[in-house]
Amino acid sequence: MRRQDEIFRLLDKGEWFGSLPEDLRRAIVERGRVRRFSRGATVRMEGSPPAGHCAVLEGSVAATRWFSTDDHSVLHMGGPGFWFGEVPPLLRCASVVTILAQTDVEILELPLDAFDQLVRERPDYYPHFARLAIERYVVLMRQMAEVLGLDKEALLRARLADLMDLRRLDDPHSDADINVPQTDLAALMGVSRQTLNELLKRLEANGAIEVSYRKIRVLDVERLRGDRSRTEIFRPLRAPA
Numbered sequence: 001m002r003r004q005d006e007i008f009r010l011l012d013k014g015e016w017f018g019s020l021p022e023d024l025r026r027a028i029v030e031r032g033r034v035r036r037f038s039r040g041a042t043v044r045m046e047g048s049p050p051a052g053h054c055a056v057l058e059g060s061v062a063a064t065r066w067f068s069t070d071d072h073s074v075l076h077m078g079g080p081g082f083w084f085g086e087v088p089p090l091l092r093c094a095s096v097v098t099i100l101a102q103t104d105v106e107i108l109e110l111p112l113d114a115f116d117q118l119v120r121e122r123p124d125y126y127p128h129f130a131r132l133a134i135e136r137y138v139v140l141m142r143q144m145a146e147v148l149g150l151d152k153e154a155l156l157r158a159r160l161a162d163l164m165d166l167r168r169l170d171d172p173h174s175d176a177d178i179n180v181p182q183t184d185l186a187a188l189m190g191v192s193r194q195t196l197n198e199l200l201k202r203l204e205a206n207g208a209i210e211v212s213y214r215k216i217r218v219l220d221v222e223r224l225r226g227d228r229s230r231t232e233i234f235r236p237l238r239a240p241a
Helices: 004-011 022-031 088-092 112-119 123-148 152-168 181-187 195-203 221-225
Strands: 033-035 042-044 051-060 061-066 074-079 096-102 105-111 207-210 216-220
Touching: 004 022, 004 051, 004 152, 022 105, 022 112, 033 152, 033 207, 074 152, 088 112, 105 112, 112 207, 112 221, 123 152, 152 181, 152 195, 152 216, 152 221, 181 195
Parallel strands: none
Antiparallel strands: 033 105, 042 096, 051 105, 061 074, 061 096, 207 216
């Protein structure tokens, strides 16, 4: 079982958690519970009742939307420090995505009743949780615009840059590797594996990335972004120590 101080140090690397007031950070860890899921398990089912805020401590998960029993779309993938489940507790709505364990995962969950108690005790905590949901909304809006307006190669550049940016939000000191199976990346792009492979080869020949088994190393994130104007959306100041 992980100790609370170990969980605190791991999550404190992330931009959102690390920017919270210290008393709120400690309250989340102290009132949270650690849960474990095996690879391939469903961590959160689309349409399920609101449950709580969750953070990946170890392993990786994929946020997906299912159109039928055989067809789904990957919306995002996240490793240690990635938060999910932020919208249902705020809106009291059902889960809007399915969260799947891509590997064996360990998760910190702040249960719904613990979240409710926190914001009853300290209403000034609520905007911090709302900010997390709004950040996800901004990312989603940008991605929707990119899907509609970019060709496939430019869209792949944008997706890889987004994955790197979001990873750095979870852990600013993380390396430049994106540990995403190409099958999942193709699903995230909405293209075939063959098309994705051709696009990756072009970016590799251009010196922007290096492709290896189940991993893509970003060599030049600015080359990925190209000439498109991209705003650094989330760079909040950390709370005073």
